[in-house]
Amino acid sequence: MNQPLRRLATVVIVMFIALMGATTWVQFFSAKDLNADPRNARTLYREFGNARGPIVVGGKAIAESVKVDDPFNYQRKYADGELYSALTGFYSIVNGSTELEYAENANLTGKSDQLFFSRVRDLLTGRQPEGAAVETTINAEAQKAAFDGLEGQAGAVVAIEPSTGRILALVSTPGYDPNKLASHSSKKASAAYSKLLDTDGNPLRSNATRETYPPGSTFKLVTAAAALESGEYQASTELPAPVRLDLPQTTASIGNFGGGGCGADPITLADALRVSCNTAFAQLGMDVGVDALREQADRFGFDDDDLTIPMGTATSxxxxxxxxxxxxxxxxxxxDVQATPLQMAMVSAAIANGGRLMTPYVVDRVRAADLSVVSETKPTLKSTAVSPGTASTLRDMMIGVVQSGSGTAAQISGVQVAGKTGTAQNAEGAAPHAWFTGFAPADNPKVAVAVIVEHGGNAGSEATGGRVAAPIARAVMEAVLGS
Known part of the structure; x- marks a missing residue:
């Protein structure tokens, strides 16, 4: 073979090897990414061509796929869409997916490794493939009580079962109707999405899990916990409680709500929490020290960048x-303290559970189409936030808040309630956020709750956590205890 032919043969062999390598790369190494690419029309038709599994609350499907007469075969339908929008999110051929629709996509589509044998069975029997059902921990009565309590005001409610971490209510307002985003008309789905982006309050964002706020006086639970954990303070320890507290290194000062005193000076730690005395807790924070406060906050779940429920959450x-x-x-x-409503519910849940903070979760179990249980969430300990003794002291102090302090609107007849109010300053010139967090029954907790009403809701600048948020929390706790 002469030299030109050898060179040509070498080029052909190299090109053949390159072609085989590229084909192997596309078919094997890149297959997963190409299949997941939202621009891949085949992936869309394949996903929508099979029945996506339902999302279930209390035995009722709140999101399911229904047969339609178009090339996609199935369309997502949402029952009580606005009520559950912060939970389900949406599933759209144009705008992708969010919340549970995104986090549980592998199970809902039936592609999860846990469903391998179900897929094999369908292949062998010729049965139409179906996704798995995602059964949630949500209590339908508590969810509705939370939604109705907010009455169209911007805010959020989260309720947790303290002993397990099961999320019983997850509401964000304003909500939205996911059905409009699930339309198979690209034009209609895109228009609905754009409209929601332009709506005040950003309904597409979950205020319950993906937005952080200054927690105001609800954070005094963390400060009190740090003081008690230090061993240098008890509920009866007296604290200075001036009408105004002059701050060191500055000409600024801190006052109490309404500009008055706290009823006594000095005041006990228990009474300071009961009447939400700013000056006493501000001085206490400086005395305990920023490092102790930060460590205590972290034990309650602050600064955790990896918390999922399984939906992603903003970091408090x-x-x-x-x-x-x-x-x-x-x-x-x-x-610069910032917290999600989920986080403040976790604070109360840890105190209610004797200091043990359980990892919050919203998926109870996953069932294959044949109703067999594929997976089930087991409660897990996230951290020991405080000692049992500190938790008991905080519980008693929180009972005082509801019995005769700033949180009397959270009282439930025949049930002892523990709680803490908060009225948090935020943007300059804006009305404060109204907060409440607590649990019931205080002696055998079944539910811990956190409520925020942005900028005081309908009460505006006249709002307080006790007046605006506490009644909503009471309604949610009553719903859980009565169900």
Whole structure:
């Protein structure tokens, strides 16, 4: 063979090897990414061509796939869409998916490795493939009580079973109707999505899990916990409680709600929590120290970047650094302290559970189309937030808040309720957020709850956590205890 032919043969062999390599790369290594690419029309037709599994609350499908006469075969339908929008999210051929529709996609489509034998069975029997059912932990009565309680006001409610971490209610308002986003008309689905993006309050974002707020006086539970855990404070320990507290290193000062005193000076730690005394807790925060506050906040779940329920959540934050006046502000839930409603429900749930913080979750179990249980969530301990003794003391102090303090609107006849109110300053010139977090029954907790009403809701600048948020929390707790 002469030299030109050898060169040509070499080029042909190299090109053949390159072609085989590229084909292997596409068919094997890139297959998963190409199948998952939302621009892949074949993937869309394949996913919508099979029945997606339902999302279930209390035995009722709140999201399911129904047969339609178009090339996609099935369309997603949502029952009580606005009520459950923060839970289900949406599934759209144009806009993708969110919340449970996204987090549980592998199970809902039947592609999860856990469903391998179900897929083999369908292949052998010729049965139409179906996705698995995702059964949630949500209590339908509590969910509706939370939604009705917010009455169209912007805010959120989260309720948790303290002993397990099961999420019993997850509501964000304003909500939205996922059915409009599930339309098979690209034009209609895109228009609905754009409209929601332009709507005040961003309904597509879950205020319950994906938005953080200054927690205000509800954070005093964390400050009180840090003080009690130090061993240097008891519920009866007296604290200075001036009408105004002059802050060191600055000309600024901190006052109490309404500009008055706290009823006594000095005041016991228990009474300071009961009447939500800002000056006492600001000084307490400086005395305990920013490091102790940060450590305590972290044990309650703050600064956890990896928390999923299984939907992703925003990270609640306690400031990494703070000087003395900033620490005073942080101790009463201001400065750079930020928390999701889920996080504040976790604080109450940990106290209710003797100091043990259980990992929150919203998926109870997954069932294959033949109703066999594919997976079931087992309660797991996330952290020991406080000692049992500290939890007991905090519980008693929180009972005082509801019995004769700032949270009397959370009282339930015949049931002892523990709680803490919060009224949190936020944007300059804006009305404060109204907060409440607590649990019931105090002696045998079945539900812990956190409520936020943004900018005081209908009450505006006249709002307090006790007046606006506590009645909503009471309704949710009653729903759980009565179900």
């Amino acid at each position: 934050r306690f400031p990494a650094t703070a000087n003395a006046p900033q620490t005073a502000q942080a101790a009463i839930g201001q400065f």
